[in-house]
Structure formats: structure tokens, C-alpha cells
Amino acid sequence: MPAAIPEKFLDLFNKRAFANLATLMPDGHPQVTPVWCDLQDGYVLINTARGRQKDRNMKRDPHVSLAIADPDNPYRYLEVRGQAEEVNAGAGADEHIDRMAKKYLGQDKYPYRQPGEVRVLYRVKPERTSTMG
Amino acid sequence: MPAAIPEKFLDLFNKRAFANLATLMPDGHPQVTPVWCDLQDGYVLINTARGRQKDRNMKRDPHVSLAIADPDNPYRYLEVRGQAEEVNAGAGADEHIDRMAKKYLGQDKYPYRQPGEVRVLYRVKPERTSTMG
Numbered sequence: 001m002p003a004a005i006p007e008k009f010l011d012l013f014n015k016r017a018f019a020n021l022a023t024l025m026p027d028g029h030p031q032v033t034p035v036w037c038d039l040q041d042g043y044v045l046i047n048t049a050r051g052r053q054k055d056r057n058m059k060r061d062p063h064v065s066l067a068i069a070d071p072d073n074p075y076r077y078l079e080v081r082g083q084a085e086e087v088n089a090g091a092g093a094d095e096h097i098d099r100m101a102k103k104y105l106g107q108d109k110y111p112y113r114q115p116g117e118v119r120v121l122y123r124v125k126p127e128r129t130s131t132m133g
Numbered sequence: 134m135p136a137a138i139p140e141k142f143l144d145l146f147n148k149r150a151f152a153n154l155a156t157l158m159p160d161g162h163p164q165v166t167p168v169w170c171d172l173q174d175g176y177v178l179i180n181t182a183r184g185r186q187k188d189r190n191m192k193r194d195p196h197v198s199l200a201i202a203d204p205d206n207p208y209r210y211l212e213v214r215g216q217a218e219e220v221n222a223g224a225g226a227d228e229h230i231d232r233m234a235k236k237y238l239g240q241d242k243y244p245y246r247q248p249g250e251v252r253v254l255y256r257v258k259p260e261r262t263s264t265m266g
Binding site for chain 2: 016018020021022023024028029030031032033034063064065066067069074077079081130132
């Protein structure tokens with residue numbers, strides 16, 4: 001069982017809250033970008049596309065951190081540190097990105113798909129969490 | 134001269150936009166937290182307090198990344214990667230945090246000062262930027 005995300009902050013995953021995902025570049029420099037996020041069975045889910053910088057980074061070095069701020073109060077946030085592992089590429093990740101499109105855009109299908117794009121689903125097992133607010 | 138921040142994204146520094154600052158823990162794991170930010174002479178300024186995790190991290194390893202999303206459009210953001218260096222602790226950093234309180238809270242004085250807290254001002258020289266939106 002992964003370390004639990006504090007119950008008081010679970011509501012963030014029901015909002016259109018972005019995760020600022022930090023990964024590590026090949027030279028060890030951190031990289032950070034906002035991404036959609038999801039929670040399932042205690043794991044934070046991140047959906048990206050094969051070959052993107054964060055996909056390449058997480059494959060090479062799974063150490064990541066995510067900061068998720070409350071869209072209704074930027075002084076309230078959750079940080080989750082852990083290791084990312086790929087759980088699915090292709091059909092399962094496609095289904096998941098459509099669910100994320102529903103959550104974040106109110107659309108049934110993810111509308112930004114590029115030709116030839118392969119979606120990849122990662123899960124992050126929380127090893128440590130910190131919160132503010 | 135540091136690498137320039139794209140002119141099209143300079144407006145972010147005039148908004149109440151938070152920077153999600155990624156630093157490196159002693160074991161190399163990234164850590165990320167939302168912080169206030171400022172731009173001066175092409176450097177991104179970050180104000181923290183002596184002894185906080187991000188202060189200790191930046192002193193030990195200056196490699197950082199910041200993602201700054203537009204509060205009016207979460208799909209528009211700027212990422213800045215670079216090295217952080219301390220420019221001031223004490224009076225200059227105090228003056229700066231009051232300016233940040235004005236920008237983010239509309240207050241003349243930073244209201245969250247803790248007894249004994251020493252403010253520390255860092256600047257990040259942009260080495261690489263990426264943008265979306």
C-alpha cells in the first residue's frame with residue numbers, strides 16, 4: 001500500500017486542478033510542467049504521450065514530484081513525491097485520456113490527439129506528501 | 134546576459150501568477166512547491182525564508198525549474214530552467230517580500246512573517262525556457 005494522500009486533500013482530484021509535475025532531465029536538472037492528473041487506488045495518474053520529455057524522463061529516472069494547488073485557493077496545495085511507473089500504453093491510456101478530457105474540458109473525447117500519437121499512462125506511488133492550507 | 138524570457142510571456146509577471154518551483158533534495162529527488170515570483174533585469178526572483186527546504190536545496194544544488202501558468206488560462210504557461218543564486222538575506226529581501234505582498238495580496242507589508250524568520254532572496258538566471266499557449 002502506498003503512503004496515503006491526506007483525506008482532507010482528496011477533493012483536489014475532483015476539481016480541475018493541475019499537477020505541476022517535476023521530472024529529472026538526463027543531466028539531473030529538474031523539469032516542471034503542468035499536467036492533468038487523476039487519483040486511482042491511492043496512486044496519482046499522469047497521462048502523457050510517448051516520446052515527450054516527461055515520458056523520456058520518467059522512463060529513465062522514475063523520481064518525480066507533483067504540486068497540486070486548489071483552483072479555488074492557490075494557498076492550499078498538496079505535494080506528492082514518489083516514483084512513476086508506466087501502467088499502460090495504447091488502448092487503456094486512450095480510455096483514460098478521454099476520461100480526463102471529460103473532467104477538465106467537459107468533452108467525451110480528448111480533442112488534441114496528434115496523428116500517430118501513442119498515449120502513455122503512468123502512476124505515481126506516493127512516498128511522501130506535504131500540504132499547505 | 135541571461136537567456137531572454139519570451140516577450141509574449143512577460144505579462145505573467147504582472148499577474149498574480151504562481152511559480153511552481155522544482156528544486157533537488159539531497160538524494161536527487163525533485164521537490165516542487167508553488168511560490169510567489171517576480172522578474173527583474175531578466176532574472177526570476179524567488180523569496181523564501183532561511184532554513185526552509187527550498188532554501189537548503191538551492192544552496193546545496195542551484196539547479197531549478199519553474200513553471201508559471203497564466204491564472205486566466207491554465208493552458209498557457211512558461212517554464213524557466215536555470216540556476217538559482219542567493220542575492221540578499223535580511224533587509225533587501227524584506228523589502229522585496231513586502232513588494233510581493235503588495236502584488237499578490239494587495240497589502241503594503243508581508244503579513245505572514247514568523248518571529249525570528251530571515252527572508253532570503255534568490256535570483257534564477259534563465260538558461261532555457263519553454264512555453265505553451
